[in-house]
Amino acid sequence: xxxxxxxxxxxxxxxxxxxxxxxxxxxxxxxxxxxxxxxxxxxxxxxxxxxxxxxxxxxxxxxxxxxxxxxxxxxxx
Amino acid sequence: xxxxxxxxxxxxxxxxxxxxxxxxxxxxxxxxxxxxxxxxxxxxxxxxxxxxxxxxxxxxxxxxxxxxxxxxxxxxx
Numbered sequence: 357x358x359x360x361x362x363x364x365x366x367x368x369x370x371x372x373x374x375x376x377x378x379x380x381x382x383x384x385x386x387x388x389x390x391x392x393x394x395x396x397x398x399x400x401x402x403x404x405x406x407x408x409x410x411x412x413x414x415x416x417x418x419x420x421x422x423x424x425x426x427x428x429x430x431x432x433x
Numbered sequence: 434x435x436x437x438x439x440x441x442x443x444x445x446x447x448x449x450x451x452x453x454x455x456x457x458x459x460x461x462x463x464x465x466x467x468x469x470x471x472x473x474x475x476x477x478x479x480x481x482x483x484x485x486x487x488x489x490x491x492x493x494x495x496x497x498x499x500x501x502x503x504x505x506x507x508x509x510x
Contacts, residue, residue: 362474377475377495386491388480397439397472398454403465414463418454 357402358432359411363420364395399432434479435509436488440497441472476509 365371371393378392398419400411411429420427442448448470455469475496477488488506497504 380495388483391478393476395474397474399470401468406465417461418457
């Protein structure tokens, strides 16, 4: 069973990495880029029966810093 | 217009970050975790009219290291 966890910075939290990428895209001549936000994608291969509550607990304890980050869990087939 | 780019390591490429997270999850007592792969999520806020080809070019030139990484572009509403 595969689950995907998307970890993104909460709105309003400064994203220096995103800023740097945005700056680099401008430097490469890409027009039309208004904002860039960088997050993490964690792909978990799990044994059958591991509940979403358990995956949420993994996020709360390790995968996401819930002070400044949000997380979203998705099935990945 | 918002686009999401998922950058993941190609299958077979060693993922030390994923290994470390996997090891930590085991250490925290989470059973049933068979594998962990870590990727990047790039959220792009773009002016209307920026084509997927242009986003793919951003990936090829900057956002992904296409030697060891795959990327996938998704609309994000």
